[in-house]
């Protein structure tokens with residue numbers, strides 16, 4: 001009797017969810033899940049990858065709890081098994097481990113991380129178009145493409161988008177996506193199995209290599225050399241490499257040789273999205289979850305969470321879970337209550353203004369604030385002014401036009417030009433980098 005109820009529990013959940021999420025969401029995330037077993041105390045589900053598992057629990061834990069048996073903790077009692085990927089060869093799985101069976105990472109791309117789902121804005125337009133260029137003509141434009149930027153800004157999303165695009169449009173090319181950690185683990189495992197040559201061949205036979213989070217290679221001296229050799233071999237054969245990192249190449253604690261290789265192609269920065277872009281992201285993410293958030297609420301969230309898209313997404317998830325798809329009766333008060341912790345943790349202690357920045361730049365560069373706002377082309381003043389503009393764009397969340405106007409009525413293209421120039425200069429000019437850091441620290445404390 002109970003078993004029968006449990007069995008229909010999953011089916012009921014599916015019915016409930018299907019009626020409430022978009023068809024894309026359902027197809028991408030829910031449909032691939034298979035019910036393996038529903039026992040009294042536990043439901044076993046097979047998922048194609050851990051993303052699907054995380055997605056299910058991240059978004060529907062409470063709904064699942066309404067339909068499935070629970071653990072003592074109140075969580076739904078679900079056991080997940082990840083489906084076996086299609087084996088690379090047909091040798092018996094119980095036989096001795098052949099080098100070909102070596103646990104090289106399988107291509108794991110998040111199905112939702114595609115170009116279509118990537119919202120563009122001034123902060124990421126350049127890096128997105130570089131990514132599209134590389135995906136369209138792998139190995140023929142910028143190589144490697146190095147994408148750097150803060151946590152949760154969409155680097156992995158863009159990286160996987162390139163992977164999806166290549167798989168779909170260049171069917172003959174072999175793509176591999178790895179995290180730096182996984183690459184290191186592969187080396188360790190293959191050393192143990194004495195199959196390191198096989199592994200080398202595997203990596204070196206790829207056409208497109210996607211490397212996520214290269215910063216984890218820092219302080220891993222033994223592995224850095226192997227990584228670098230692999231890179232060089234691939235680059236010499238015009239095989240495409242795309243790397244993400246939380247810092248620019250020059251700021252990573254890696255060998256000069258490695259840094260030089262990474263700077264060989266195009267280094268693109270991923271910035272913090274501006275208000276309008278964040279609103280567009282909130283609207284897109286909520287629609288993916290079958291919920292439509294009004295512009296007013298989207299702006300409200302975007303104004304309170306501004307430096308990390310992953311947090312914005314977490315906020316949307318939380319809203320969806322709480323309001324159980326009844327978005328129409330959300331108002332600012334309810335949203336603030338539901339998201340209050342997220343708002344608090346992301347609100348800076350102090351609002352940074354152009355005036356704060358000018359004051360700090362004037363002190364460090366020993367110029368007057370009036371000179372920073374003026375027109376003088378005197379070299380020292382011009383550089384200080386550009387640094388102030390760079391920091392204003394980096395640190396202040398306002399439209400470029402408004403920020404530019406605070407510099408004695410400059411235009412937004414002057415601001416962008418200054419920002420680009422300083423971004424480039426601090427990669428090569430150690431002195432300037434230190435000065436910029438000093439100003440930034442003064443402003444932030």
Ligand code: ADP
Nearest residue numbers: 117118119151152153154155156157281309310
């Ligand atoms: P990173 O690798 O830079 O830490 P991720 O790529 O993991 O960040 O992005 C975090 C989350 O934010 C992902 O779910 C991603 O889909 C989302 N995201 C980031 N930027 C965008 C964007 N421009 N458009 C849509 N989603 C985005």
Ligand code: MG
Nearest residue numbers: 155156157212
């Ligand atoms: Mg990432």
